[in-house]
Amino acid sequence: MDENKQPSAELEINQAEEIVIHSIAETMDLYGITSSIGRLYAIMYFKQHPMTLDEMKDEVGMSKPSMSTAVRQLQEINIVKKIWQKGSRKDHFVAEKNFFNYFSQFFGTKWKREAELNLFAIEQAEHRLQAVMEDEKNEESLKERAEQDLQQLDGYRKYCYWLQKLVNSMESGEIFDLLPMDNSNSKK
Structure with a gap:
């Protein structure tokens, strides 16, 4: 066997990890996180030990200032944490x-x-629209438009309240009672 070649099993593991790293980086890009920062997160995901900025820089190939900025962004969304190492x-x-x-x-x-x-x-818009509707000097067509906007905003408010409930259920873990974390669709 050629001494310069990686053993086949290690090569397979590296390629398997790279497939998932690429996928995570691409999906994070869909949500506004650059693919390079997504790649950093994905690489860290597969590491079984904490990493320093220097290790990350070597692994990802970014400059140390860019790496520092990337880690800070990942910390801001709470998916990377700084830990103390004795x-x-x-x-x-x-x-x-x-x-x-x-x-x-x-x-x-x-x-x-x-x-x-x-x-x-x-809330700000409602106050303005209400004032338009209550002002007797305004034309009826403008009052009707303000009324239509108020009705639409009521639907939008319901969505925002629902979104707050969703966030609260995620923070409390209640969402997992409704949508359990099971493996029913996973491969056996």
Whole structure:
């Protein structure tokens, strides 16, 4: 056997990991995380030990400042955490390996912000529309338009409240009572 070749099993593992790393990076790109940052997360996912910025830089091929920015972004969405390592002065980081936690953190944060921003906007808009409807100087067609907008905003508010319930159910874990984490569709 050629000494420069990796053993076949190690090569298979590396290729299997690379397939999933590529897939995670691509799917994270769908949700606004650049594929390079998604790739970093996916590489960290397969590591069985915490990684330093230098190790990440070598593994991913990004500059250390870019790596630092990427790790900070992953920390902001709570899917990478800094941990303390005894005897080391460097920062060490680990990736969230539980995709149910990852999902809850990633989407919960975004959905909570969406609901809050939109409920605030709806409230502001309602005050203005109500003022248009109550002002006797306004034409009837404008009052009707304001009334239609108010009715539409009521539907939008219901969506935002539902979204808040969804986030709350994810934070409490209640969602998993409704949608259990089972393997019923997995390969045996």
